[in-house]
Amino acid sequence: xxxxxxxxxxxxxxxxxxxxxxxxxxxxxxxxxxxxxxxxxxxxxxxxxxxxxxxxxxxxxxxxxxxxxxxxxxxxxxxxxxxxxxxxxxxxxxx
Amino acid sequence: xxxxxxxxxxxxxxxxxxxxxxxxxxxxxxxxxxxxxxxxxxxxxxxxxxxxxxxxxxxxxxxxxxxxxxxxxxxxxxxxxxxxxxxxxxxxxxxxxxxxxxxxxxxxxxxxxxxxxxxxxxxxxxxxxxxxxxxxxxxxxxxxxxxxxxxxxxxxxxxxxxxxxxxxxxxxxxxxxxxxxxxxxxxxxxxxxxxxxxxxxxxxxxxxxxxxxxxxxxxxxxxxxxxxxxxxxxxxxxxxxxxxxxxxxxxxxxxxxxxxxxxxxxxxxxxxxxxxxxxxxxxxxxxxxxxxxxxxxxxxxxxxxxxxxxxxxxxxxxxxxxxxxxxxxxxxxxxxxxxxxxxxxxxxxxxxxxxxxxxxxxxxxxxxxxxxxxxxxxxxxxxxxxxxxxxxxxxxxxxxxxxxxxxxxxxxxxxxxxxxxxxxxxxxxxxxxxxxxxxxxxxxxxxxxxxxxxxxxxxxxxxxxxxxxxxxxxxxxxxxxxxxxxxxxxxx
Numbered sequence: 260x261x262x263x264x265x266x267x268x269x270x271x272x273x274x275x276x277x278x279x280x281x282x283x284x285x286x287x288x289x290x291x292x293x294x295x296x297x298x299x300x301x302x303x304x305x306x307x308x309x310x311x312x313x314x315x316x317x318x319x320x321x322x323x324x325x326x327x328x329x330x331x332x333x334x335x336x337x338x339x340x341x342x343x344x345x346x347x348x349x350x351x352x353x354x
Numbered sequence: 355x356x357x358x359x360x361x362x363x364x365x366x367x368x369x370x371x372x373x374x375x376x377x378x379x380x381x382x383x384x385x386x387x388x389x390x391x392x393x394x395x396x397x398x399x400x401x402x403x404x405x406x407x408x409x410x411x412x413x414x415x416x417x418x419x420x421x422x423x424x425x426x427x428x429x430x431x432x433x434x435x436x437x438x439x440x441x442x443x444x445x446x447x448x449x450x451x452x453x454x455x456x457x458x459x460x461x462x463x464x465x466x467x468x469x470x471x472x473x474x475x476x477x478x479x480x481x482x483x484x485x486x487x488x489x490x491x492x493x494x495x496x497x498x499x500x501x502x503x504x505x506x507x508x509x510x511x512x513x514x515x516x517x518x519x520x521x522x523x524x525x526x527x528x529x530x531x532x533x534x535x536x537x538x539x540x541x542x543x544x545x546x547x548x549x550x551x552x553x554x555x556x557x558x559x560x561x562x563x564x565x566x567x568x569x570x571x572x573x574x575x576x577x578x579x580x581x582x583x584x585x586x587x588x589x590x591x592x593x594x595x596x597x598x599x600x601x602x603x604x605x606x607x608x609x610x611x612x613x614x615x616x617x618x619x620x621x622x623x624x625x626x627x628x629x630x631x632x633x634x635x636x637x638x639x640x641x642x643x644x645x646x647x648x649x650x651x652x653x654x655x656x657x658x659x660x661x662x663x664x665x666x667x668x669x670x671x672x673x674x675x676x677x678x679x680x681x682x683x684x685x686x687x688x689x690x691x692x693x694x695x696x697x698x699x700x701x702x703x704x705x706x707x708x709x710x711x712x713x714x715x716x717x718x719x720x721x722x723x724x725x726x727x728x729x730x731x732x733x734x735x736x737x738x739x740x741x742x743x744x745x746x747x748x749x750x751x752x753x754x755x756x757x758x759x760x761x762x763x764x765x766x767x768x769x770x771x772x773x774x775x776x777x778x779x780x781x782x783x784x785x786x787x788x789x790x791x792x793x794x795x796x797x798x799x800x801x802x803x804x805x806x807x808x809x810x811x812x813x814x815x816x817x818x819x820x821x822x823x824x825x826x827x828x829x830x831x832x833x834x835x836x837x838x839x840x841x842x843x844x845x846x
Binding site: 266270277278286289290292293298301302305309312313314315319322331334335337347349352 | 450451452453454549550551564590593594596597656658659661662663665666673677680681682683684685686687690694695696697698699700701702704705708713714716717718720721722724731733734735736737738739740741743776777778781792793794819
């Protein structure tokens with residue numbers, strides 16, 4: 260399935276990656292090529308086949324629902340581009 | 355032979371006998387690393403940490419109770435989070451990131467006494483097959499046959515280059531679609547991707563979580579067995595890591611493979627496969643047969659669909675995993691213009707921080723997971739994945755113990771040669787390796803010969819789930835019979 264420029268713009272928006280208008284045709288072409296390659300999957304008869312959820316047949320381990328970590332605010336914030344007064348800081352959000 | 359050229363096994367024995375100190379062994383590697391800058395393999399050098407760890411290893415060796423990896427100098431792929439040391443997955447979006455924690459694999463290696471020489475180059479977020487998507491620039495293959503600089507492969511290209519050039523005794527790698535095995539084959543070294551769940555993924559920057567596994571990249575099969583031993587095991591911090599015993603891998607190297615059944619899958623004989631790869635494969639078959647194995651033709655009918663299924667599933671998982679890079683908690687944040695809100699911050703940050711291949715894969719993943727296409731692409735790919743795994747299950751149920759295939763469709767190619775190619779052309783590098791990730795199996799690349807130009811070529815052995823021990827044994831037989839001892843001529 261060919262990806263048109265509008266679809267490429269929409270996908271970039273959903274992915275939260277800014278793509279300049281001038282770059283959209285090239286991106287659409289590349290995405291079309293990759294998705295075209297995937298079209299081969301339509302040749303496979305998948306009737307009655309379950310989609311794989313886990314490659315090894317194992318049940319995920321569970322543990323008691325208790326706090327195992329904490330009180331490391333400084334470490335959590337250490338790598339933040341902008342941390343103030345114990346919080347991550349971001350531009351003002353007004354919806 | 356200077357100490358940096360040793361194997362882990364040789365160094366272990368020399369260290370225990372007191373023939374060399376861990377500090378001298380480490381110094382030998384640090385000297386080689388500084389002389390190897392042209393390879394661009396080590397992108398963050400950590401000589402102070404290395405010498406401190408080496409001194410501690412010497413103390414432990416003197417006490418007489420040192421594990422096998424004690425004092426062994428290693429390179430660590432940049433994908434592993436290492437406390438206080440830059441860990442940026444070769445991406446600009448993690449510029450300046452210094453983790454406050456240590457990955458389970460590196461923590462286990464350090465507990466075993468291993469020495470970290472520095473962080474190694476790779477494709478950005480492990481997305482690539484040539485190390486050309488790295489924010490650090492290309493890593494270079496030490497093998498060279500003319501004026502061209504060759505790729506060491508990818509994504510663990512820096513690891514492969516560093517081990518092949520004797521900058522370290524061994525390195526960590528990770529493999530999502532072939533990222534340990536393809537670069538190992540391109541540089542004439544050994545690389546094993548363990549069974550999914552054998553090695554903890556905790557603290558390794560995630561690409562595609564259902565496919566990612568870490569493994570050792572080493573000079574010999576024995577070294578792979580020794581190093582995997584130290585990396586493997588259950589980790590409560592990775593819920594997909596298997597809580598099963600880890601056997602003694604080195605003890606499994608008996609070279610006795612009499613009566614074992616080696617499957618040769620006909621679907622791996624691809625149209626247009628170079629005659630040299632075909633001939634190498636035939637030689638490998640003969641070597642295993644000579645050692646007493648029974649060689650059997652088998653069919654893995656869905657092989658052809660592995661690459662398209664992989665390039666749906668891996669980008670889908672990546673688009674989700676990489677959503678965390680938003681300029682808020684760590685790494686790069688774009689400079690904002692007046693009036694920019696949080697959406698502009700996300701979009702600008704991600705456009706500046708991610709390279710083109712990573713952006714493409716995130717967008718492909720976003721598309722195949724989006725409403726209306728989820729069933730057509732993502733669910734269909736997961737169904738095909740079930741069929742690919744079933745192909746292997748049936749072969750193993752029929753008595754096949756391991757499967758022999760080529761590791762790569764070609765020898766190492768020139769850096770920049772694929773620059774104008776369609777992205778799909780680059781994806782074809784993984785044609786023999788992705789099936790193994792999709793089925794969660796262990797796979798190992800072993801150097802077997804040189805092509806007519808003089809570049810290394812490898813074969814791949816694929817094992818039963820959790821049977822790395824016997825897989826290493828088959829690989830050891832192949833290695834001994836192939837007698838591959840060639841090294842790249844030093845030009846750097």
